[in-house]
Amino acid sequence: MQHKIQHILDQIDERKNELIELLKTLIEYKTPAPPARNTADAQKFIADFLEEKGFSIDMWDVYHNDPNVVGVLKGKQAETYKSLIINGHIDVAEVDESEQWDVDPFIPIVKNGVIIGRGAADMKGGLAGALFAIQLLHEAGIELPGDLILQSVIGEEVGEAGTLECCKRGYKADFAVVVDTSDLHIQGQGGVITGWITVKSNQTYHDATRRQMIHAGGDLFAASAIEKMVKIIHGLQELERHWAITKSYKGFLPGTNTINPAVIEGGRHAAFVADECRLWVTVHYYPNESHEQIIKEIEDHILSVAKADLWLKENPPTFIWGGKSMIVDRGEIFPSLEVDSEHSAVKNLAKAHYTVLHKEAIVDVSPTVTDGGWLGEAGIPTAIYGPGRLEHAHAVNEQLSIDQLIEYTKVILMFIYDWCHTKRE
Numbered sequence: 001m002q003h004k005i006q007h008i009l010d011q012i013d014e015r016k017n018e019l020i021e022l023l024k025t026l027i028e029y030k031t032p033a034p035p036a037r038n039t040a041d042a043q044k045f046i047a048d049f050l051e052e053k054g055f056s057i058d059m060w061d062v063y064h065n066d067p068n069v070v071g072v073l074k075g076k077q078a079e080t081y082k083s084l085i086i087n088g089h090i091d092v093a094e095v096d097e098s099e100q101w102d103v104d105p106f107i108p109i110v111k112n113g114v115i116i117g118r119g120a121a122d123m124k125g126g127l128a129g130a131l132f133a134i135q136l137l138h139e140a141g142i143e144l145p146g147d148l149i150l151q152s153v154i155g156e157e158v159g160e161a162g163t164l165e166c167c168k169r170g171y172k173a174d175f176a177v178v179v180d181t182s183d184l185h186i187q188g189q190g191g192v193i194t195g196w197i198t199v200k201s202n203q204t205y206h207d208a209t210r211r212q213m214i215h216a217g218g219d220l221f222a223a224s225a226i227e228k229m230v231k232i233i234h235g236l237q238e239l240e241r242h243w244a245i246t247k248s249y250k251g252f253l254p255g256t257n258t259i260n261p262a263v264i265e266g267g268r269h270a271a272f273v274a275d276e277c278r279l280w281v282t283v284h285y286y287p288n289e290s291h292e293q294i295i296k297e298i299e300d301h302i303l304s305v306a307k308a309d310l311w312l313k314e315n316p317p318t319f320i321w322g323g324k325s326m327i328v329d330r331g332e333i334f335p336s337l338e339v340d341s342e343h344s345a346v347k348n349l350a351k352a353h354y355t356v357l358h359k360e361a362i363v364d365v366s367p368t369v370t371d372g373g374w375l376g377e378a379g380i381p382t383a384i385y386g387p388g389r390l391e392h393a394h395a396v397n398e399q400l401s402i403d404q405l406i407e408y409t410k411v412i413l414m415f416i417y418d419w420c421h422t423k424r425e
């Protein structure tokens with residue numbers, strides 16, 4: 001059997017032009033998010049591709065014109081052998097009109113050993129390699145004993161939980177690989193949650209009443225919501241510093257756990273005292289923390305800050321956390337993900353990496369976030385492993401090294417084969 005696998009791996013070199021063409025095809029489908037709602041054709045292409053290779057297809061609209069695709073290749077002895085989810089997002093970062101690309105971002109070209117085009121690194125390269133591996137296994141007549149599930153999801157770039165929808169629909173496996181940009185490192189990640197903190201007065205006052213609410217003898221118990229928000233922001237900074245001092249996680253620079261006051265909205269008009277102020281914050285936390293725990297820490301601290309202010313004590317701030325989409329309800333969650341380097345699948349993936357690259361796989365943490373956290377939160381042991389470098393993701397002239405794409409495709413093929421041939425204990 002090892003001889004047969006070697007023969008298939010050799011084909012990846014011999015047929016690399018087909019792999020490149022497949023990636024080019026994926027890039028040519030324009031799927032930037034925002035604006036999103038543009039992935040239906042690309043998803044149909046992937047669904048048809050998988051169906052031809054014997055997968056049963058589940059395709060459903062998460063949003064109009066943004067369907068998820070899940071293909072399931074039922075294992076021949078699914079009860080006794082391990083199952084695998086390969087997950088990737090089909091949407092790509094937006095292309096701003098001011099970006100100075102050397103080429104049309106959606107007409108990819110090959111130049112100096114790289115493919116240039118939007119999504120090459122993040123993450124149509126990861127998807128193309130996985131699809132090509134599936135094609136080669138299919139053509140070789142390999143029948144996997146364990147289930148293989150490929151998820152092509154929408155909305156990752158705008159915090160839309162296409163992957164969460166797959167989990168809610170009941171898709172599970174013994175292991176999942178998110179083939180997002182990791183430069184072929186095996187990675188976990190920290191988490192991100194956004195939230196809105198609102199300070200609100202239950203009465204609205206004309207600008208002329210300001211003297212009465214801030215000066216001696218005014219006798220009006222009232223306040224500007226904007227000025228009170230300044231106290232909240234200072235409270236967040238205190239907590240941020242406390243976290244930086246007291247928490248750490250291997251692989252992250254100290255103080256990576258930040259609370260960014262990203263957007264502020266408030267007041268209604270110059271003729272009024274601001275009766276409402278809303279602060280949109282982005283919180284980064286470590287892989288061994290949950291967003292529930294982080295929310296509690298922030299709310300506890302900010303409500304304590306509020307208790308020490310005479311007006312905020314009576315008018316405490318309110319909180320709205322997370323959201324389903326940055327473009328629909330202005331909120332998102334990316335749960336954190338810890339990778340267990342002793343897990344048999346991680347060892348198996350590292351072994352495949354070593355066999356192909358003749359270098360030990362690096363197990364570390366991603367400085368960014370992916371959909372891996374949703375799979376982890378659903379109880380599926382998960383790791384991020386994909387081609388491409390983060391400095392190219394979302395960048396002008398986004399690109400992917402063809403050599404790395406080939407290496408990745410070999411590793412993922414070998415891993416699919418080995419893991420789906422591993423017996424359940």
Ligand SMILES: [Zn+2]
Nearest residue numbers: 122123180181
């Ligand atoms: Zn990505």
